[in-house]
Amino acid sequence: MRAVLAATASILAMGGGIGTGIAASAPPVPSADQLTAQLRQVLSTGTPDDQRAAALQGGQAAVPTANNIANALNRYGGMVNWSVQNPARNGNRLDAQLAVTIPVFGTKTHDINWVNDGGTWKLSNASACVIATQVAGTDCTV
Numbered sequence: 001m002r003a004v005l006a007a008t009a010s011i012l013a014m015g016g017g018i019g020t021g022i023a024a025s026a027p028p029v030p031s032a033d034q035l036t037a038q039l040r041q042v043l044s045t046g047t048p049d050d051q052r053a054a055a056l057q058g059g060q061a062a063v064p065t066a067n068n069i070a071n072a073l074n075r076y077g078g079m080v081n082w083s084v085q086n087p088a089r090n091g092n093r094l095d096a097q098l099a100v101t102i103p104v105f106g107t108k109t110h111d112i113n114w115v116n117d118g119g120t121w122k123l124s125n126a127s128a129c130v131i132a133t134q135v136a137g138t139d140c141t142v
Contacts (some may be wrong), residue, residue, distance in 0.1 A: 024030045026092060026116045035084040035096060035114070035121075042123060043070045055113050058142040064127045065141045072136035079103060082135070084112075092116045093124075099136050110134055 030038070041047050041053050049063050056062035073080055080102055087096040093116070097109040112127035129140035 015056040022130055025119075026089060027119050027121060029087055029089050029094060030121060032084050032087055032096070035087055035094075036082075037073060038121075039123065041099075042066050043073065045070050054120075055122055056125075056128065057117060058125045058128065062123075062125060062142045065132050065139075068141070069128075069132050069136040072138045085109070094121050098131060100136065 038055055042052050043066055044052075045067060050133050051069055052066055053060045053063050056066065059064070068079065080098045082098060082102060085097045089095075090113070094114040096112055096113050096114075099107050099109050101107040101114055110130050112130055113124050114121040114127070115124050125142040132138050132140040
């Protein structure tokens with residue numbers, strides 16, 4: 001009986017109660033540099049759309065937003081520098097900040113996040129819209 005109670009307590013402590021199912025474990029938290037590289041690939045119009053879509057929560061439907069961001073940032077050339085900072089797991093989400101530096105204006109950070117989709121961290125639709133509207137000053141289509 002004690003073994004059954006201990007096993008039940010262990011299952012409940014891991015979140016395995018009735019009706020909860022077994023959740024897929026989240027992938028490891030990538031470094032800020034890894035997330036910056038992933039975001040640079042997503043925003044590179046030279047990268048095939050299927051590769052870019054694989055890193056976006058909205059998939060192919062989010063690629064036009066990525067293109068809008070890329071085109072706006074390309075207009076600024078080397079004047080805008082950006083990187084991802086402080087990634088931290090928050091349940092099934094990965095929170096971070098996008099630090100955008102513009103000479104004379106300084107650095108501003110924007111809260112963004114990735115979602116765990118089948119064991120892969122993908123930039124959330126909401127974050128794609130934050131980057132589009134608040135950073136690039138362009139339209140969000142997702």
